[in-house]
Amino acid sequence: MLIDLIAGARPNFMKISPIIDAINQAKTEEGKIDFRLVHTGQHYDKNMSGNFFKQLGIPEPHHNLGAGGGTQAEQTAAIMIGYEKLLLTEGRPFLCLVVGDVTSTMACAITAQKLHVKVAHVEAGIRSGDWSMPEEINRMVTDSITNYFFTTSQKANENLINSGIEKDRIFFVGNTMIDTLLKHRPRFSKPPVWDEVGLEKKKYIVMTLHRPANVDQEEKLKSLIQEIVDNSRNLPLIFPVHPRTKKMLQSIGISHDKLYMIEPLGYLEFNFLVEKSLAVITDSGGITEETTVLGIPCMTLRDNTERPETILEGTNELLGTDPKAIAPAMNHLFSGKWKRGKVPELWDGKTATRIVDIILQTLPKYSAPNLN
Incomplete structure (x- = not known):
């Protein structure tokens, strides 16, 4: 067969x-x-x-x-x-x-x-x-x-x-993506940015953005990143930049001393960062599944999701694409009241x-x- x-x-x-x-x-x-x-x-x-x-x-x-x-x-x-x-x-x-x-x-x-x-x-x-x-x-x-x-x-x-x-x-x-996550979890490996920035467990935030609704309009992307920076309480923001997003960021010219825009990471290095982070801000569907299993608070910058179990059962919250939604979510995170969630069936x-x-x-x- x-x-x-x-x-x-x-x-x-x-x-x-x-x-x-x-x-x-x-x-x-x-x-x-x-x-x-x-x-x-x-x-x-x-x-x-x-x-x-x-x-x-x-x-x-x-x-x-x-x-x-x-x-x-x-x-x-x-x-x-x-x-x-x-x-x-x-x-x-x-x-x-x-x-x-x-x-x-x-x-x-x-x-x-x-x-x-x-x-x-x-x-x-x-x-x-x-x-x-x-x-x-x-x-x-x-x-x-x-x-x-x-x-x-x-x-x-x-x-x-x-x-x-x-x-x-x-x-x-x-x-099956969780099969991979659980199998390789013991092998997660520290990326260079960890030592370069001097990161500490639960004292930084990981972010990823690549969807057209967020990255194809200069002002929208700039507003989103600025809101995240302004409400991150001076914690390091680690931003592996998708090739799609990189082109737009180059034209925006945005920068901040706590915003670290790095090249895309390998699977083991990226999930090392996610597992030890305070939270993740993303517009990816797959990452919401991984954060749910790893027990990491996740904020999704989308108006909808094809993975509702990550919200109903997991650690994910759907914020939408309005930059104004970021501040209240970040305040909720820093208050220590973010939901714990559970791992979905099977x-x-x-x-x-x-x-x-x-x-x-x-x-x-x-x-x-x-x-x-």
């Missing part, structure tokens, strides 16, 4: 790594399953791709489609062309397994289905309701053509059922094993892929 594992962007690598481990374990025990790792090349910067493979112990991809950059349409087309060629020349797998909600997820799902290869979607069913986000379109398109749905929460299950998906094709398994480090068990034991009971 050959499974294509699709990875193309930084969030994918964290989600695919434990699945590779689980397949390798099952292969050793039963010899009934193997994988073909396909890197689409969506993220081609070393810090955004290569370092993650090394740190997370991901093997060299069997194939790299080399899609590179370009517009949404150009990148989608390049991935589809590359993956179609691979399927036609190297053979079709039993299953195409896609993760998350990036362009690679949608593009490979479409390509696989058109060549009669069934699709499984890990992290299926999450919804923000915000169609201005490319990720939301990717989620909706992918789930509309998926055969088997692996979900992270009961809310995701509800979203799929409400859209007409049969319950027996939905498998609530947990969160976020226990065993998700990938559940997925592989289902692939081996349950999916063969369905009709085999039609390869005519």
Whole structure:
């Protein structure tokens, strides 16, 4: 049984790594399953791709489609062309397994289905309701053509059922990104900025910003950062800058003696900072999951979230994108009254094993892929 594992962007690598481990374990025990790792090349910067493979112990991809950059349409087309060629020349797998909600997820799902290869979607069913986000379109398109749905929460299950998906094709398994977090937590490593700045545990704040609503308008981005600086009570602000944000920051010219704008960090270094921080300010969805499990207060600068469990159960609060919301949230943080939260159901480090068990034991009971 050959499974294509699709990875193309930084969030994918964290989600695919434990699945590779689980397949390798099952292969050793039963010899009934193997994988073909396909890197689409969506993220081609070393810090955004290569370092993650090394740190997370991901093997060299069997194939790299080399899609590179370009517009949404150009990148989608390049991935589809590359993956179609691979399927036609190297053979079709039993299953195409896609993760998350990036362009690679949608593009490979479409390509696989058109060549009669069934699709499984890990992290299926999450919804923000915000169609201005490319990720939301990717989620909706992918789930509309998926055969088997692996979900992270009961809310995701509800979203799929409400859209007409049969319950027996939905498998609530947990969160593979948390598998990765828990496995590598003992290996978190101190980045250079720790000693360079003289950071101390619980005496600094980590921030990340990359979404268009926050970084594509100069005045908006400047106002957000200024509010964070003004209300941080002179604590160091560690800001690993996403390439998208870096371009805008260069034109704004904003600076402050407690604002440390650094290059993107590797997985182990970034989570070292998060785990020891007082709080995180972000517009990333994945980071809200990690802070929930690590028990770190998190402020999300978005008007919506596809991960409501991080708010209802975890340490995350949704502030919106209005800079005026930052001051009251920071005051609440410094008052020591931030909620403690809890770890959501099945976020226990065993998700990938559940997925592989289902692939081996349950999916063969369905009709085999039609390869005519």
